[in-house]
Amino acid sequence: MKIAVVGTGYVGLVTGACFAEMGHCVTCVDVDAEKVAKLKDGWMPIYEPGLKQIVLRNSEEGRLLFTTSLAEAMVEAEIIFIAVGTPSGEDGSADLQYVLAVAGEIGASLSDYAVVVTKSTVPVGTAEKVKAAVARELQERGAEVAYDVVSNPEFLKEGAAVEDFMKPDRIVVGVDSDRSRDVMRELYKDFSRNHDRILFMGVKDAEMTKYTGNAMLATKISFMNEIANLCDRLDVDVENVRLGIGSDSRIGYSFIYPGCGYGGSCFPKDVRALIHTAKENNYQPMVLQAVHERNEDQKHVLFRKITARFGEDLSGLTFGLWGLAFKPGTDDIREAPAVVLLGELIAAGAKVLAYDPEALEAARTELPPHWFEHGCVTLVRHQYEALEQVDALALVTEWKPFRHPDFRAMKEMMKQAIIFDGRNQYNPLNLKEDGFEYFGIGRH
Numbered sequence: 001m002k003i004a005v006v007g008t009g010y011v012g013l014v015t016g017a018c019f020a021e022m023g024h025c026v027t028c029v030d031v032d033a034e035k036v037a038k039l040k041d042g043w044m045p046i047y048e049p050g051l052k053q054i055v056l057r058n059s060e061e062g063r064l065l066f067t068t069s070l071a072e073a074m075v076e077a078e079i080i081f082i083a084v085g086t087p088s089g090e091d092g093s094a095d096l097q098y099v100l101a102v103a104g105e106i107g108a109s110l111s112d113y114a115v116v117v118t119k120s121t122v123p124v125g126t127a128e129k130v131k132a133a134v135a136r137e138l139q140e141r142g143a144e145v146a147y148d149v150v151s152n153p154e155f156l157k158e159g160a161a162v163e164d165f166m167k168p169d170r171i172v173v174g175v176d177s178d179r180s181r182d183v184m185r186e187l188y189k190d191f192s193r194n195h196d197r198i199l200f201m202g203v204k205d206a207e208m209t210k211y212t213g214n215a216m217l218a219t220k221i222s223f224m225n226e227i228a229n230l231c232d233r234l235d236v237d238v239e240n241v242r243l244g245i246g247s248d249s250r251i252g253y254s255f256i257y258p259g260c261g262y263g264g265s266c267f268p269k270d271v272r273a274l275i276h277t278a279k280e281n282n283y284q285p286m287v288l289q290a291v292h293e294r295n296e297d298q299k300h301v302l303f304r305k306i307t308a309r310f311g312e313d314l315s316g317l318t319f320g321l322w323g324l325a326f327k328p329g330t331d332d333i334r335e336a337p338a339v340v341l342l343g344e345l346i347a348a349g350a351k352v353l354a355y356d357p358e359a360l361e362a363a364r365t366e367l368p369p370h371w372f373e374h375g376c377v378t379l380v381r382h383q384y385e386a387l388e389q390v391d392a393l394a395l396v397t398e399w400k401p402f403r404h405p406d407f408r409a410m411k412e413m414m415k416q417a418i419i420f421d422g423r424n425q426y427n428p429l430n431l432k433e434d435g436f437e438y439f440g441i442g443r444h
């Protein structure tokens with residue numbers, strides 16, 4: 001099939017590359033000309049395991065093309081995916097300006113029947129708006145072309161995006177016509193080989209499913225963070241509690257690790273957007289509101305532990321920071337708890353040596369430039385470099401190389417053997433026995 005994918009971010013690039021890998025002919029479009037030029041040269045704008053190989057292979061074999069021109073990508077395209085960002089607006093709502101701009105552009109160039117698919121995470125009712133935006137442009141130029149709008153939310157996880165896309169738990173497709181249902185079934189049949197993974201439903205049902213999934217996962221995290229904070233006060237080891245409840249098959253072990261709160265480009269904005277949708281519909285979302293508030297507060301928990309140990313004024317102190325990405329396996333630092341902690345440490349007068357296996361470049365380009373002035377933050381290329389004469393280490397992202405570091409070497413390098421551990425996955429280290437002063441979340 002011939003496919004156009006609009007937006008080459010985490011979702012668009014993975015979607016385009018994976019459909020090309022399945023033999024389809026895909027053209028990826030982005031307004032960012034520099035990104036497109038670099039992709040054409042085989043340069044990856046994001047870190048995602050396995051993605052580079054697929055992009056390079058399919059580009060070389062001519063099945064994956066990149067352009068800045070949507071009109072060019074749409075020539076003969078049977079399916080057009082909209083995979084652009086839907087960031088939070090000031091009021092917490094999902095900002096649909098990019099999605100609707102693309103829909104308008106599609107209407108301006110559409111010449112044959114196509115299925116327009118919203119893959120971006122969008123609130124209930126957006127497909128209707130997309131449909132109207134396409135119709136307006138068609139009407140403007142007096143063209144009569146049939147098209148359908150389908151909702152196909154994406155459930156991939158950053159850090160495992162290619163694997164998730166290739167082996168999805170389920171493929172949710174919201175349709176309102178038999179014609180678009182047939183096109184989507186044909187498109188996804190290669191992903192459902194040993195059993196049918198496609199769940200067809202109404203368009204609005206599909207839009208709501210995406211938000212509900214993310215909100216549920218965010219709820220589990222915030223719930224467990226609340227329990228961990230309580231464990232702190234009761235001198236209870238939350239790790240034992242986690243194992244105790246996770247073994248209940250109704251609860252399960254996933255998403256019940258306490259930590260510094262959820263970040264990234266999805267959970268925070270999607271919970272906010274769902275809260276906004278509820279309020280817009282005169283409904284007070286008490287659970288969602290609490291999930292959001294617990295998470296906002298959770299991002300400050302590690303800093304509070306630091307000031308409880310060192311006092312409010314941290315000037316003259318240097319901290320090592322391991323982990324900047326919002327989770328392991330990605331270079332994404334959007335709404336990352338580590339970034340909140342970093343800002344607090346700087347504001348309190350501390351100096352920070354920060355390390356992340358993949359997110360150093362993102363940190364260099366996306367963090368406020370004044371953070372790098374006067375040596376407030378130094379990004380280092382090796383995890384142990386972040387320990388040179390530091391007064392304490394803050395561990396935030398649970399990257400694998402941080403699980404079993406060389407504690408003897410660490411102690412020799414650090415001025416004080418103190419660790420603040422905000423990772424939401426505990427390792428079996430007995431840091432106390434190794435002579436460290438240890439502060440975990442729900443764990444001492």
Ligand SMILES: NC(=O)c1ccc[n+]([C@@H]2O[C@H](COP(=O)([O-])OP(=O)(O)OC[C@H]3O[C@@H](n4cnc5c(N)ncnc54)[C@H](O)[C@@H]3O)[C@@H](O)[C@H]2O)c1
Pocket residue numbers: 006007008009010011012029030031032035083084085086098101102119120121122154155156157158265266
């Ligand atoms: N990142 C994830 O893990 C994930 C998972 C599931 C769903 N989603 C959803 O998918 C959507 C995209 O997320 P993302 O993380 O890939 O975003 P992103 O910010 O990484 O990428 C969006 C891309 O769209 C491009 N763009 C913006 N306007 C455009 C236009 N008019 N024409 C062409 N390109 C345009 C931008 O230049 C950018 O490259 C969001 O709605 C998000 O909520 C994201």
